[in-house]
Amino acid sequence: MKDSKGQILKISLLLFLQKGFKEVTMNEIVKSSGFSKGAFYHYFSSKEEVFKEVIDVYFKQMLHLDYETLPSDSLKSFYQANLDIHKKRDKMIRSWYQETFEGDFPNNIYYILFDALRLLPEVREQQQKRIKAEVKAWEKVIEKARANDEIKTILSSENLAKQFVYSSDGIALHMVMISSSAELIDEVKTVWESLYKSIKT
Amino acid sequence: MKDSKGQILKISLLLFLQKGFKEVTMNEIVKSSGFSKGAFYHYFSSKEEVFKEVIDVYFKQMLHLDYETLPSDSLKSFYQANLDIHKKRDKMIRSWYQETFEGDFPNNIYYILFDALRLLPEVREQQQKRIKAEVKAWEKVIEKARANDEIKTILSSENLAKQFVYSSDGIALHMVMISSSAELIDEVKTVWESLYKSIKT
């Protein structure tokens, strides 16, 4: 089975990740995926639709983390598991890129996110919920870690949770800016570890 | 004196801040600024050029901070001065926006930055230098604060500096995502203050 639709979808994702919605043209999508306009419009009704589907199929799960399944017995194992998942995802999308394109992967996850926020109203809501859930999940783990005497700090759990969440996003942003997203996870690790060390009992 | 060129430049900045380079059309620029194509091309040779000039004139100074002039006698006064400057800049650009457009200012500073990074090679270099200088400046102040017994932490100065820098960028990103950049500075203030409290002697 050829899964042409899946192929087009994947290529579209990679293109949108590089340049955002508007800058990617139909001819690019069609050529890069090795199909024709006819094939494309056989599977999708418009450029908007393929973008929407890219967001639905790939992007949401790229950002989504099921915090229930992460180990919450200690803050350390929690952030380590967090790092592992992101490392895996990064690897996967990089290998996808190299199947089709050459050179470095100019990954800018935020570019496509901004487009999604602007073009797809429901994404904004979901994103807000996601962020809140993320901070809440960290908070919960932190509370527990505090109760278990794993950590000790005068920071409120909320603010400490924010430190973890915000720092990772800040780093991601910096990496995009200096175009070395490959080093992203390692830098997050360094910062999180140092933050952890400073609060652990 | 009318400074038509300046007017066009300012409007272009505001438009690019909303939608990025590609999504803004010449007709939009021309209409919003109240001129004609003829006027525009009298002052600029192309859409690319006005973008370049927008980055040169406005954007670089929006990101630039002259750390030499900031008070470095204490970490507290340093980050407070930092907040003040950003507050002022935010106010200014908001008032510009309301001179011409109505409703909320859909400010996404990163969208235009990403375009600049992609379209103007020299911006990437400058941005890398800027980031390095920023962390260095924080480090220096932190070292001093440590020597003066203002703060006490097992965190290295570098990592602590990164905490401050990364957290502010992470927050900025979150605010863009939930489209409430008006609350940005206050949230940065909260997080920085809590971080400060946790390390001050």
Add this chain to the structure above:
DNA sequence: TCTTTAAAACCGACCATTCGGTCTGTGTTA
């Protein structure tokens, strides 16, 4: 002060190209 004049400022119809999208036709599969 009025007139001349040339450059600067500005207008908007128009142009070439590119864009997203359509449509007719052909090979393939079940």
Add this chain to the structure above:
DNA sequence: TAACACAGACCGAATGGTCGGTTTTAAAGA
């Protein structure tokens, strides 16, 4: 043999950019 999977020439709309012409400005001349 009918539905599916694709190819690619083609289309109208939109885009960035041009150009001939008009108005405004301001310095110079009378």
